[in-house]
Amino acid sequence: MPRKTARKNTESAPAPTAIKRIAINTGGGDAPGLNAVIRAAVVSAINRGWECLGIREGYNGLLMPEQYRDGGLIRLTRERVRGITHLGGTILGTTNRGNPLKYPTVMKDGRIVERDRSGEIIAGFKKHRIDAVIAIGGDGSLSIAGVLAQKGLKVVGVPKTIDNDLDETVITFGFDTAVSFATECLDRLRSTAEAHRRVMVVEVMGRYAGWIALNTGISGAADAILIPEIPYDLGKVATAIRERERRGRHFSIVVVAEGAHPQGGELTVVEKRIGSAERLGGVGEKVAKELEPLTSKETRHVVLGHLLRGGSPTTFDRLLALRFGSAAVRALAEGRSGVMVALDPPTVRYVPLEKAPHRMKTVPLDSDSVLTARELGICLGD
Numbered sequence: 001m002p003r004k005t006a007r008k009n010t011e012s013a014p015a016p017t018a019i020k021r022i023a024i025n026t027g028g029g030d031a032p033g034l035n036a037v038i039r040a041a042v043v044s045a046i047n048r049g050w051e052c053l054g055i056r057e058g059y060n061g062l063l064m065p066e067q068y069r070d071g072g073l074i075r076l077t078r079e080r081v082r083g084i085t086h087l088g089g090t091i092l093g094t095t096n097r098g099n100p101l102k103y104p105t106v107m108k109d110g111r112i113v114e115r116d117r118s119g120e121i122i123a124g125f126k127k128h129r130i131d132a133v134i135a136i137g138g139d140g141s142l143s144i145a146g147v148l149a150q151k152g153l154k155v156v157g158v159p160k161t162i163d164n165d166l167d168e169t170v171i172t173f174g175f176d177t178a179v180s181f182a183t184e185c186l187d188r189l190r191s192t193a194e195a196h197r198r199v200m201v202v203e204v205m206g207r208y209a210g211w212i213a214l215n216t217g218i219s220g221a222a223d224a225i226l227i228p229e230i231p232y233d234l235g236k237v238a239t240a241i242r243e244r245e246r247r248g249r250h251f252s253i254v255v256v257a258e259g260a261h262p263q264g265g266e267l268t269v270v271e272k273r274i275g276s277a278e279r280l281g282g283v284g285e286k287v288a289k290e291l292e293p294l295t296s297k298e299t300r301h302v303v304l305g306h307l308l309r310g311g312s313p314t315t316f317d318r319l320l321a322l323r324f325g326s327a328a329v330r331a332l333a334e335g336r337s338g339v340m341v342a343l344d345p346p347t348v349r350y351v352p353l354e355k356a357p358h359r360m361k362t363v364p365l366d367s368d369s370v371l372t373a374r375e376l377g378i379c380l381g382d
């Protein structure tokens with residue numbers, strides 16, 4: 001886990017404001033811990049005498065209420081959030097399609113234009129007498145939250161992603177769960193790889209950052225780890241595998257981040273999408289195909305993909321998610337808006353929303369994790 005020295009919340013707290021009703025939403029890809037944030041936020045808000053509403057599937061509950069039986073808003077009572085801390089997914093649903101600031105709309109002539117629908121969201125808040133919103137999401141959702149705050153809404157963001165690529169917070173919930181599960185998968189793959197004397201190539205998520213691949217690969221004793229931050233040369237990986245052969249180790253495990261790419265080569269993209277991020281995937285299969293002739297060893301590939309986003313959050317992720325949910329409500333109670341909660345051990349601090357989502361946090365090449373991998377003899381493809 002990347003660490004920073006603890007910083008104090010230096011900004012002075014604004015005057016507390018009267019809040020009667022808040023809304024909560026979850027946007028972007030789901031991550032284990034979302035329900036824990038919702039529960040902590042709801043209970044902390046109810047204990048302050050506030051009412052809570054949940055917006056369905058990002059802002060869709062406000063933008064297209066007719067599509068939902070309940071009108072797109074859920075009354076979040078103490079009973080509604082009981083027993084959900086350990087559950088994966090999100091009781092509110094989520095979406096990583098249709099950014100409301102650049103909403104893809106098909107015109108009569110078939111052209112697709114991007115429309116800003118933030119005015120409708122603000123009108124929805126007024127209509128339902130919502131005083132503030134807690135927006136839980138990744139870089140996309142937090143950027144939207146920042147724009148809504150600039151337009152006058154009271155907003156507090158909660159960072160979420162299994163990829164751990166959000167700057168300004170040392171870690172995001174969901175990441176530990178993803179790495180723990182992927183490491184267990186490596187343990188399982190090791191025995192079958194050894195039994196068949198094979199090379200197993202394991203592709204993991206992470207977008208343009210190698211955090212999941214690196215932490216999984218080190219913890220699961222991979223023989224090679226390929227991350228986006230270090231463009232790879234498969235010749236180097238093949239040499240490492242042949243060297244293992246010479247030492248009597250007839251199998252190898254190669255962990256590949258979905259955003260990894262060859263030196264001088266391109267990312268592997270499944271789909272380009274209008275109004276949302278491109279979808280990565282397939283590099284594991286490519287690496288397996290190209291590695292086989294270089295090593296003369298039977299090679300298989302496995303894509304862990306969305307399995308990393310499912311399941312119960314680990315204790316670490318539950319606790320972090322609960323801390324974030326309570327801190328978001330505390331921020332609103334203190335009169336803060338336009339901020340994101342962030343982990344800066346040992347504390348949770350607040351970061352301006354216009355600052356937070358705009359810098360991607362990638363793996364520093366001089367980090368102790370990269371050095372550890374190298375010192376353990378793990379090939380990083382360079």
Ligand code: F6P
Pocket residue numbers: 029096138161162163205206207258279280309
């Ligand atoms: O950002 C989270 C993430 O899980 C990435 O690691 C991955 O590239 C992406 O979402 C997949 O998104 P989708 O749910 O659209 O397949």
